[in-house]
Amino acid sequence: SVLTRSYGERAAHHSNPAAKALLETMERKKSNLCVSVDVSKKDSFLSIIDAVGPYASLIKAFAPRLLLTHVDIIEDFDEELVKQLLELSVKHDFLIFEDRKFADIGNTVVLQYSGGVHRIASWAHITNAHPIPGPSIVSGLASVGLPLGRGLLLLAEMSTQGSLAHGAYTEDAVHIARTRRDFVIGFIAQRRMEGVGLYAGEALDESEDFMILTPGVGLEVTGDALGQQYNTPRAVVLEAGCDIIIVGRGIYGKNNAVDIAATQTSAERYRKEGWRAYEERLRR
Ligand code: BMP
Numbered sequence: 001s002v003l004t005r006s007y008g009e010r011a012a013h014h015s016n017p018a019a020k021a022l023l024e025t026m027e028r029k030k031s032n033l034c035v036s037v038d039v040s041k042k043d044s045f046l047s048i049i050d051a052v053g054p055y056a057s058l059i060k061a062f063a064p065r066l067l068l069t070h071v072d073i074i075e076d077f078d079e080e081l082v083k084q085l086l087e088l089s090v091k092h093d094f095l096i097f098e099d100r101k102f103a104d105i106g107n108t109v110v111l112q113y114s115g116g117v118h119r120i121a122s123w124a125h126i127t128n129a130h131p132i133p134g135p136s137i138v139s140g141l142a143s144v145g146l147p148l149g150r151g152l153l154l155l156a157e158m159s160t161q162g163s164l165a166h167g168a169y170t171e172d173a174v175h176i177a178r179t180r181r182d183f184v185i186g187f188i189a190q191r192r193m194e195g196v197g198l199y200a201g202e203a204l205d206e207s208e209d210f211m212i213l214t215p216g217v218g219l220e221v222t223g224d225a226l227g228q229q230y231n232t233p234r235a236v237v238l239e240a241g242c243d244i245i246i247v248g249r250g251i252y253g254k255n256n257a258v259d260i261a262a263t264q265t266s267a268e269r270y271r272k273e274g275w276r277a278y279e280e281r282l283r284r
Contacts, residue, residue, distance in 0.1 A: 002209055003192070003241050003281060007032070013209040018125045018151030019185035022095050022211070026057040026244075029093060032237065032278055033271045034058035034213060036099070036248035039258075042076045046084055048252050051260045053092025055267040058213075060097045060246060061085065061124070082123050097213075098124035101155065103132055106140030114144045121145055128153040128188055131173040138176060142183040151185035159190060159216025161227040171197045177210065186211030190231075192241030215246035219273070224249075233270060237277035245274045 002010065008027035011020045026032055035056045037048050049059055074081065089096055098120050102109045109129070113121045120127060121144045129137050131154050141152055156173040157165050165173070170189075174197025177184040187193065189212050195204055218230030230250075236242045251266045252258060 001194070004284070005209075006282060007243070007278075010209055013207060014185065016151045016182060016185050017149035018095065019211065021125065022058060022151075022185075025093055025095060029055075029057050030275050031055055031057040031271045032244050032274045033267070034060055034097065034244050034246045035251055035267060036060040036215070036246050037252065038248050039252070040075050042074055042078075042081050044258050045074060046081070046088070047260065048258055048263060049085070049088050050092075051258075051263050052251060052267040053088055053094060055264070055271040056092075056094055058095050058097050058126075058244065059089070060099050060248075077117065082119075086123055095125040096123060097126040097128075097153075100124075100127050101130055102127070102137060102141060103130040104137070105133055106136040109137055109140045110144055113141055121148055121150060124150070126151045126153060126185070128155060130155050131169075131176050135176050135179065138180045138184060142180065146183050150183075152183050153186050153188050153211075153213060154184055155189075156187040156193065156196075157189040157191075159214075159229055161223075161229055173197070174210075175199060178205075178208070181208070184210075186213060186243070188213050188215065189242070190214060190216070190236075190240060194241075211244065212242040213244040213246055214240070214242040215248075217245040217247050217270070218250040219269070220250065233273040234277045237274055238281050241281070245270065 007023045011023035014020045033056045035052045037045055039045050100120055129141060154173050154177050156170045174193055187210060192212055214236045216229050216231060217233055217236055219232060221230060223229045233245045236245055247270050252263045
């Protein structure tokens, strides 16, 4: 099973370059931590990334919490920011995951992914989409992302209280991914979901290797005032069989006034916890 394979070994099971690079980076850096940097100022954004870079294998950029209409924005977003972000990704050896959560028809997401102010496909190694429109959203995004070596995650579940992504919806999300394994490299979900999404008569393909990235991870609190729910890195990686923990406020705190030393201490704490749970999982 995927659960007893190391991240490094699993890299060989992927033909998608983003998936391969991510698994290799995770192994090299001994980190299954993805830091989510949801701040609205370029300076704070870049200083947090520089501070946590040594500990994370993946940085989640421009979270939708800052969203306005169709455009994901950092207030002072510019080309220079993208340049600096890419420099940091090389300096610290991490990949960039734009948590864009595309959710429109194929034709629209092609434009949103390739163009606009942000030109996401030109710099984000990985992005994600809601499967709500059906398989066409994946085809649209793949037409832009595959030639650039990008990878896609589907949101099969969410971390929030009362999420509608469960049951048949989750099953269908996994099913869609199974038909596009060249581009869909994994899921945003709360558990491993092995065997989910197999329709009548279909068998589990043993070579299948989806990455499970899990938000809603925190060590201090169990939720926030707006429906977010937290589990520990151990529960997520060891008990639920997920691969990557996504941590935001648990690492950088709550505001734009960044405390670099404290941010680094918590990043290392989450990295250690996540990695220990993974090592324990391998020994099971
Ligand atoms: P925090 O650890 O501060 O709660 O941040 C979690 C991050 O993960 C946020 O950027 C949020 O947009 C994202 N996220 C989530 O919390 N739950 C989901 O189901 C999907 C997400 O992308």
